[in-house]
Amino acid sequence: MPEHAPDNPRRDFLRKTLTLIPVVTVASTGLGVGASQLLAAPQHEPKVPATPPAGNYQPTFFTAEEWAFVQAAVSRIIPADELGPGALEAGAAEFIDRQMNTPYATGAQWYMQGPFKADAAPELGYQLQLSPQQIYRLGIAAVDGWCKANSGQVFAAQDSATRDHVLSKIEAGELAFDTVPAKVFFSLLVQNTREGFFCDPIHGGNKGMVGWTQIGFPGARADFMDWVERNEPYPFPAVSIRGERA
Amino acid sequence: MATVMKKVDAVIVGFGWAGAIMAKELTEAGLQVVALERGPMQDTYPEGSYPQVIDELTYSVRKKLFVDVSKETVTIRHSMNDVALPNRQLGAFLPGKGVGGAGLHWSGVHFRVDPMELRMRSHYEERYGRKFIPEDMTIQDFGVSYEELEPHFDFAEKVFGTSGQAWTVNGQVVGEGKGGNPYAPDRSSPFPLPSQKNVVSARLFEKAAASLGYKPYNLPSANTSGPYTNPYGAQMGPCNFCGFCSGYVCYMYSKASPNVNILPALRQVPNFELRPNAHVLRVNLDDSKRKATGVTYIDAQGREVEQPADLVILAAFQFNNVRLMLLSGIGKPYDPIKNEGVVGRNFAYQNMGTVKAFFDKDTYTNNFIGAGGNGIAIDDFNADNFDHGPHGFVGGSPMWVNQAGTRPIAGGATPPGTPAWGSAWKKATADYYTHQVSMDAHGAHQSYRGNYLDLDPTYRDAYGQPLLRMTFDWQENDIRMNQFMVDKLSKIAQAMNPKTIAVLGKKVKDHFNTASYQTTHLNGGAIMGTDPKTSALNRYLQSWDVHNVFVPGASAFPQGLGYNPTGLVAALTYWSARAIREQYLKNPGPLVQA
Ligand SMILES: Cc1cc2nc3c(=O)[nH]c(=O)nc-3n(C[C@H](O)[C@H](O)[C@H](O)COP(=O)(O)OP(=O)(O)OC[C@H]3O[C@@H](n4cnc5c(N)ncnc54)[C@H](O)[C@@H]3O)c2cc1C
Ligand code: SF4
Numbered sequence: 092m093p094e095h096a097p098d099n100p101r102r103d104f105l106r107k108t109l110t111l112i113p114v115v116t117v118a119s120t121g122l123g124v125g126a127s128q129l130l131a132a133p134q135h136e137p138k139v140p141a142t143p144p145a146g147n148y149q150p151t152f153f154t155a156e157e158w159a160f161v162q163a164a165v166s167r168i169i170p171a172d173e174l175g176p177g178a179l180e181a182g183a184a185e186f187i188d189r190q191m192n193t194p195y196a197t198g199a200q201w202y203m204q205g206p207f208k209a210d211a212a213p214e215l216g217y218q219l220q221l222s223p224q225q226i227y228r229l230g231i232a233a234v235d236g237w238c239k240a241n242s243g244q245v246f247a248a249q250d251s252a253t254r255d256h257v258l259s260k261i262e263a264g265e266l267a268f269d270t271v272p273a274k275v276f277f278s279l280l281v282q283n284t285r286e287g288f289f290c291d292p293i294h295g296g297n298k299g300m301v302g303w304t305q306i307g308f309p310g311a312r313a314d315f316m317d318w319v320e321r322n323e324p325y326p327f328p329a330v331s332i333r334g335e336r337a
Numbered sequence: 338m339a340t341v342m343k344k345v346d347a348v349i350v351g352f353g354w355a356g357a358i359m360a361k362e363l364t365e366a367g368l369q370v371v372a373l374e375r376g377p378m379q380d381t382y383p384e385g386s387y388p389q390v391i392d393e394l395t396y397s398v399r400k401k402l403f404v405d406v407s408k409e410t411v412t413i414r415h416s417m418n419d420v421a422l423p424n425r426q427l428g429a430f431l432p433g434k435g436v437g438g439a440g441l442h443w444s445g446v447h448f449r450v451d452p453m454e455l456r457m458r459s460h461y462e463e464r465y466g467r468k469f470i471p472e473d474m475t476i477q478d479f480g481v482s483y484e485e486l487e488p489h490f491d492f493a494e495k496v497f498g499t500s501g502q503a504w505t506v507n508g509q510v511v512g513e514g515k516g517g518n519p520y521a522p523d524r525s526s527p528f529p530l531p532s533q534k535n536v537v538s539a540r541l542f543e544k545a546a547a548s549l550g551y552k553p554y555n556l557p558s559a560n561t562s563g564p565y566t567n568p569y570g571a572q573m574g575p576c577n578f579c580g581f582c583s584g585y586v587c588y589m590y591s592k593a594s595p596n597v598n599i600l601p602a603l604r605q606v607p608n609f610e611l612r613p614n615a616h617v618l619r620v621n622l623d624d625s626k627r628k629a630t631g632v633t634y635i636d637a638q639g640r641e642v643e644q645p646a647d648l649v650i651l652a653a654f655q656f657n658n659v660r661l662m663l664l665s666g667i668g669k670p671y672d673p674i675k676n677e678g679v680v681g682r683n684f685a686y687q688n689m690g691t692v693k694a695f696f697d698k699d700t701y702t703n704n705f706i707g708a709g710g711n712g713i714a715i716d717d718f719n720a721d722n723f724d725h726g727p728h729g730f731v732g733g734s735p736m737w738v739n740q741a742g743t744r745p746i747a748g749g750a751t752p753p754g755t756p757a758w759g760s761a762w763k764k765a766t767a768d769y770y771t772h773q774v775s776m777d778a779h780g781a782h783q784s785y786r787g788n789y790l791d792l793d794p795t796y797r798d799a800y801g802q803p804l805l806r807m808t809f810d811w812q813e814n815d816i817r818m819n820q821f822m823v824d825k826l827s828k829i830a831q832a833m834n835p836k837t838i839a840v841l842g843k844k845v846k847d848h849f850n851t852a853s854y855q856t857t858h859l860n861g862g863a864i865m866g867t868d869p870k871t872s873a874l875n876r877y878l879q880s881w882d883v884h885n886v887f888v889p890g891a892s893a894f895p896q897g898l899g900y901n902p903t904g905l906v907a908a909l910t911y912w913s914a915r916a917i918r919e920q921y922l923k924n925p926g927p928l929v930q931a
Contacts, residue, residue, distance in 0.1 A: 167758075167759065168758040168759070169758065169759075170759060170763070174760075174764060177763070195399055199407060200407055200426075201406060201425045201426050202406045202410040202425045202426075203407065203425065204423070204796060204797070206795065208420070208422055211422050212415075212848070213850075214415070214848045214850040214851060214852070215414075215851055216425060216426060216428050216850075216851040216852040217425050217426050217852070218422055218425065255759065258758070262757070281757060281758050284758075286398060286746050289393070289745035289746045290393065290746060293392070294394055303745060305763070305766075306745060306766055306770040306771070307767075307771045308744070308745045308770065309705060310391075311388045311391035313387065313388070313391045313577075313580065313581055314577045314579060315577060315578045315579065315703075315705075315706040316575070316578060318578075318706055319535070319578050319706055320534055320535065320536070320540075321537070321701070321703075322537045322700065322701050322702075323701050324701055325701075325703055325705075325771075332389060332391060332392060334388075
């Protein structure tokens with residue numbers, strides 16, 4: 092039995108949806124010559140992000156069990172905390188599911204002709220026959236299998252502290268799976284979670300640009316002629332490719 | 338049966354910097370020129386149009402503009418005794434695949450060369466004696482001097498619209514106190530544009546380096562500091578430091594590229610044709626094997642097509658040039674055991690070291706601001722600007738802050754000891770993303786007997802041809818130099834008074850890691866020189882063996898430079914083109930007698 096009762100998923104969701112609304116005050120726009128039209132942003136009210144909250148999304152690649160795992164994992168890899176929303180609220184799970192339907196996920200962008208030498212030195216890079224889709228499928232089943240054998244419950248049903256503990260064991264290579272190297276699965280999960288937290292919202296993640304806002308990245312502004320030499324905070328909030336403003 | 342096209346005067350394989358320069362020069366000479374480019378047509382529109390180009394996931398992370406390794410990659414092993422494995426995912430280097438080549442998505446640091454590096458072996462032997470050079474180190478002289486190349490460096494800068502500050506022009510000091518580099522060789526004219534502005538990180542580096550007695554200078558950058566029209570009539574607008582530079586098409590027409598700076602002029606002339614989606618399989622030779630008759634390629638539909646030509650230019654990027662020579666039987670393949678043969682020898686890279694400094698929240702380095710060619714550097718440890726005698730290694734390293742723009746997925750660095758996930762990672766990322774300085778020692782890399790290129794016995798590309806095999810690892814000299822440079826760089830970082838620093842250098846016995854980005858500055862394999870026993874090309878980049886094949890690109894460098902290579906690639910291409918125009922066309926045959 093896990094030490095703590097599993098977090099109540101519903102209460103959890105409500106709490107996180109509330110933190111989703113970014114409260115941003117816009118500094119005055121006295122940039123002058125050279126600033127793009129985007130910089131000349133009018134004062135605007137804090138608003139609910141245009142994209143639907145992460146919870147409405149129905150996965151198309153992941154099964155219900157896998158989907159529960161992905162959500163439970165991303166919520167620990169980049170957790171919601173006092174700094175603001177985490178990867179789950181930013182839509183990283185949705186992002187990962189959407190990515191599973193791109194050529195990247197089938198390994199179509201990688202050289203995938205054999206012979207494969209899975210035990211090659213790490214300096215020779217990725218040498219497995221597995222695509223990201225397969226890594227997820229096998230990795231999730233392996234972690235859930237381990238969790239069940241250990242505590243009778245799948246990963247997603249564990250409380251956050253236990254999930255953190257399991258993830259740490261995977262990261263450290265303390266868990267070994269038959270079907271997929273645990274570290275490979277873990278690093279793919281962390282990489283894709285970061286992508287979902289920090290990508291342009293056009294890809295389904297970083298909803299409300301919450302990832303960008305927390306670190307001070309101004310998104311698709313891409314015009315800094317007048318800020319190059321200034322040792323000062325950049326004054327404007329992020330914008331996305333579609334023109335949303337954080 | 339291959340379709341046979343109408344014969345042309347010259348066929349160019351690859352349309353990156355080298356191919357575009359050759360195309361321009363040879364069409365000016367009146368030749369009928371066809372350029373075959375394996376990848377698609379690409380240009381500022383649509384590949385670089387705002388705002389869709391400001392998409393980190395699509396471009397840097399999913400690598401949309403880079404070579405499609407599912408079709409064609411290289412295999413890599415660390416030594417002759419290992420079995421090479423394919424580079425299945427892009428990592429250490431990011432070659433281009435379409436019109437413009439890597440020249441469309443490069444950064445734009447646009448250097449010349451330190452003159453001594455063109456005479457690497459002679460210089461070291463003269464100053465330090467023969468024995469100073471390790472026995473297995475195969476460094477050589479290029480066979481061409483800085484003075485010979487100067488007019489071509491000068492013209493290339495005018496074509497690229499390069500921003501920078503000269504130190505001397507025709508012997509007159511003009512750059513003191515203005516950001517010129519006192520170690521830079523003399524120039525025949527100033528840079529076409531003044532230096533760009535500098536970001537806060539670069540200014541911190543400048544101040545720290547100066548406090549230690551070094552001589553900071555502005556990086557010469559092929560990102561424009563102002564409006565510019567080049568000698569071909571191509572127009573550029575000022576770079577706005579958008580931060581989506583390295584790995585991206587510039588949406589501002591501010592970063593020099595074959596597409597922006599040369600292709601518009603080529604489109605105006607009737608004797609040029611660019612054929613994208615044409616993957617060249619090999620150069621065809623006549624029965625004597627001393628003369629090329631043209632090339633064979635696969636078109637977009639998968640048909641085999643033969644393009645006859647009197648002159649064949651291999652401009653397919655360093656390792657593709659070497660592979661095409663090996664696949665076509667041009668020049669004798671290198672045998673590292675006997676140390677004989679030429680094609681594949683002297684394969685070298687870049688010997689990078691990096692230091693990151695982390696600051697409190699009152700220092701705003703705003704790392705999302707940046708331009709690929711921009712920054713402040715020192716050359717106090719580059720080339721042979723310091724006495725190597727007591728240190729016992731060959732090679733030098735410029736050091737710099739070259740803030741090209743840090744995007745959030747790749748992320749800023751976090752201080753050593755930060756976990757890779759969880760709240761602690763999140764906090765460190767938020768604390769330091771806009772408060773850090775990244776600086777590099779962009780070390781020169783030497784060539785060795787054991788680092789070479791040949792064809793892989795096992796793995797093949799999508800067209801059934803053997804992949805190129807890289808046998809490559811860091812050698813003792815490389816590690817020793819890297820440790821020396823990283824130590825100097827760390828002291829500069831410390832002089833900035835940061836909260837903490839992170840040091841990324843090489844340790845003894847470290848192996849070449851194919852998975853982490855180094856640079857796309859690969860050199861050698863089809864090197865130029867004065868002796869056909871130790872070089873594949875003569876000093877005009879002409880094959881010693883097949884006189885109507887010329888091979889421009891960093892494949893011609895006998896070893897790696899401290900500086901980035903493209904300035905020298907461009908100058909050598911103009912130099913070679915002049916020899917073709919002024920000598921070869923009048924009297925086709927070897928330009929240098931073997
Ligand atoms: C991210 C990045 C940043 C860089 N930054 C800098 C920098 O700041 N400064 C610097 O000096 N250098 C830089 N470089 C390196 C620079 O891009 C190269 O040195 C330069 O582009 C080399 O020019 P090239 O013409 O030899 O090759 P490329 O520009 O790569 O062009 C070769 C072309 O040949 C084509 N080709 C290959 N094989 C075939 C075939 N079989 N058939 C037909 N076509 C073929 C390719 O598709 C490609 O388009 C950078 C590179 C990268 C990737
Ligand atoms: S930083 Fe400058 S040169 Fe680079 S892509 Fe942006 S505008 Fe173009």
